[in-house]
Amino acid sequence: MRLRLISLGSLAAVAAVWAVLTLGGFVDKLFLPGPQDLMSVVTESWQELLANLGFTLTRQAVGFLIGSALGIGLGLLMASSRVVNAVLDPLVELIRPIPPLAIIPLLILWLGIGVVPQVLLVVFGCFVIMVVSTVEAVRNVPRIYLSAARTLGAGSTRIYRTIVMPAIVPALVGSIRVAAAASFGLVVAAEFMGAQEGIGYQMILAQRYLRTDQIIVCIAVITVTAWLVDQAIRRLERRYTGWTERHVTAGGASRTRPKSAVVAPAAAAKENS
Amino acid sequence: MTHGTLRVSALTKIFNKGSTTVTALENVDIDIAEGEFVSIVGSSGCGKSTLLNILAGLERQSSGQVLVNGRPIAGPGPDRAMVFQSDASFPWLTVKDNLEYGLKVQGRSQAERERVVGELLPLLGLDQFAHAYPRELSGGMRKRIDIGRAYAVEPEILLMDEPFGALDVVTREHMQDELLRTWSARRSTVVFITHDIDEAIMLSDRIVMLSPRPGRVREVVDVPFARPRTPELRETADFYKLRTDLRRMMGEATR
Numbered sequence: 001m002r003l004r005l006i007s008l009g010s011l012a013a014v015a016a017v018w019a020v021l022t023l024g025g026f027v028d029k030l031f032l033p034g035p036q037d038l039m040s041v042v043t044e045s046w047q048e049l050l051a052n053l054g055f056t057l058t059r060q061a062v063g064f065l066i067g068s069a070l071g072i073g074l075g076l077l078m079a080s081s082r083v084v085n086a087v088l089d090p091l092v093e094l095i096r097p098i099p100p101l102a103i104i105p106l107l108i109l110w111l112g113i114g115v116v117p118q119v120l121l122v123v124f125g126c127f128v129i130m131v132v133s134t135v136e137a138v139r140n141v142p143r144i145y146l147s148a149a150r151t152l153g154a155g156s157t158r159i160y161r162t163i164v165m166p167a168i169v170p171a172l173v174g175s176i177r178v179a180a181a182a183s184f185g186l187v188v189a190a191e192f193m194g195a196q197e198g199i200g201y202q203m204i205l206a207q208r209y210l211r212t213d214q215i216i217v218c219i220a221v222i223t224v225t226a227w228l229v230d231q232a233i234r235r236l237e238r239r240y241t242g243w244t245e246r247h248v249t250a251g252g253a254s255r256t257r258p259k260s261a262v263v264a265p266a267a268a269a270k271e272n273s
Numbered sequence: 274m275t276h277g278t279l280r281v282s283a284l285t286k287i288f289n290k291g292s293t294t295v296t297a298l299e300n301v302d303i304d305i306a307e308g309e310f311v312s313i314v315g316s317s318g319c320g321k322s323t324l325l326n327i328l329a330g331l332e333r334q335s336s337g338q339v340l341v342n343g344r345p346i347a348g349p350g351p352d353r354a355m356v357f358q359s360d361a362s363f364p365w366l367t368v369k370d371n372l373e374y375g376l377k378v379q380g381r382s383q384a385e386r387e388r389v390v391g392e393l394l395p396l397l398g399l400d401q402f403a404h405a406y407p408r409e410l411s412g413g414m415r416k417r418i419d420i421g422r423a424y425a426v427e428p429e430i431l432l433m434d435e436p437f438g439a440l441d442v443v444t445r446e447h448m449q450d451e452l453l454r455t456w457s458a459r460r461s462t463v464v465f466i467t468h469d470i471d472e473a474i475m476l477s478d479r480i481v482m483l484s485p486r487p488g489r490v491r492e493v494v495d496v497p498f499a500r501p502r503t504p505e506l507r508e509t510a511d512f513y514k515l516r517t518d519l520r521r522m523m524g525e526a527t528r
Contacts, residue, residue, distance in 0.1 A: 144357055144359055144360075144361045145361065145363060147329075147331055147349075147355070147357070147361075148355070148357060148361040148363075148419075148422075149374070149378075150330075150331065150348075150349040151329050151330075151331070151349045151350070151351070151353065151354055151355040151423075151432075152351050152354060152374055152375035152378055152422065152423075152426060153349070153350055153351035153375060153378045153379060153426070154374075154378045158378060162374075163363070166363075166365040166366075167363075167365065169365070242406070243364050243365045243366075243406045243407075243408060244364065244408070
């Protein structure tokens with residue numbers, strides 16, 4: 001509680017310095033606009049902001065979904081067959097270290113300026129994150145689960161479907177959060193390369209007209225959106241991976257399955273008596 | 274329910290690790306009768322877990338033979354269900370679904386699965402927790418899921434690899450008593466790995482002692498105590514004497 005107060009205090013201090021510097025006229029509004037400047041941007045152009053956010057979110061969502069689906073699909077395929085893995089692993093290793101932003105010039109050269117290369121950049125970034133983490137997640141499935149299923153008579157197809165697939169879900173959800181966060185950065189960067197609409201486009205425009213206030217509002221809009229999406233994924237995570245150990249320590253367990261979680265310690269105590 | 278016989282003859286297992294070879298098991302002969310409870314004891318490094326993995330079909334021997342009901346084994350199968358040392362209950366399945374897993378593999382009807390699980394849950398003392406996930410239960414209760422999951426497929430031979438090794442003393446003894454109780458209702462053949470001599474005496478008809486590096490059968494000891502055995506057996510002088518003898522043997526075997 002005390003530490004939380006301190007944390008709040010440090011935030012308030014920065015806000016206070018910002019307010020004093022801008023409202024007191026110590027810095028040029030062109031360099032750092034004040035709170036009231038940002039507020040007027042929001043009230044004047046919220047419709048434009050929302051429309052642009054719509055374009056950006058569409059690109060981000062399409063790119064993220066296609067890239068993640070491709071990455072997870074290919075990762076599962078690689079993990080299911082040694083031959084497929086032998087074919088694809090060197091290729092994945094080859095593209096894995098490429099910083100996604102570095103391929104922007106290539107995308108423009110190949111596909112020109114338009115929606116397709118913008119979405120492709122997001123696809124590429126999400127694909128690389130998901131393919132690597134899917135292969136890794138499958139490799140990390142505890143061997144004891146596989147052995148247990150085998151001694152109960154399960155064949156490899158069934159083991160893949162009933163053991164590997166559910167066991168990797170928590171790791172995959174973690175990577176999906178990373179990919180979603182990355183996709184927001186990538187989509188804004190993609191829109192810097194000549195988009196005709198979107199938050200990235202609005203920022204480039206604002207930069208051209210020296211509208212620092214608009215740029216900051218755009219940053220805030222995209223940040224809040226990314227945060228909201230992350231929260232939504234975490235909600236889904238809690239619903240579908242409530243069985244994992246870590247939710248017990250995180251305190252999420254009692255929320256997902258209150259009844260049995262309450263009964264269990266009592267029975268455990270009885271067993272030891 | 275049919276019970277299995279197990280015949281291990283001249284079993285040898287050699288591991289090749291780079292340029293060095295390690296002989297884990299050498300010329301191991303063990304005969305286990307139908308419905309017999311046999312413990313395999315030995316200090317760490319005597320190859321007892323390797324032996325069990327070979328019996329389960331998870332590993333292959335280098336030479337020698339393993340016959341289950343007179344037939345050589347070809348890979349893992351539910352006729353030799355296994356209970357592992359570490360937690361092997363599937364955390365994403367509820368207790369009920371864990372118990373049903375092997376039955377689903379066998380393609381048993383839902384009515385039959387319900388019947389088997391319905392019998393197992395009270396036997397294991399898990400009837401209140403059918404819909405709980407393993408993480409909500411204590412270590413001892415999770416162990417019961419593993420045991421119940423193996424019981425469910427009605428194995429001819431039940432393989433247990435130090436199943437209570439990770440539990441505290443009180444829970445361990447409680448689980449031993451539970452195992453005796455549930456086993457006496459089914460009487461399948463059991464091969465039980467442990468390094469705990471008290472546990473081996475309490476549970477088994479016969480104790481096979483392995484010596485380490487390479488793993489060889491050092492001694493086979495009959496446990497004379499009548500069944501059903503009660504927890505009080507642990508406090509008797511006869512128990513104490515057998516335990517002292519076995520400890521001495523194990524000390525000599527390790528030397």
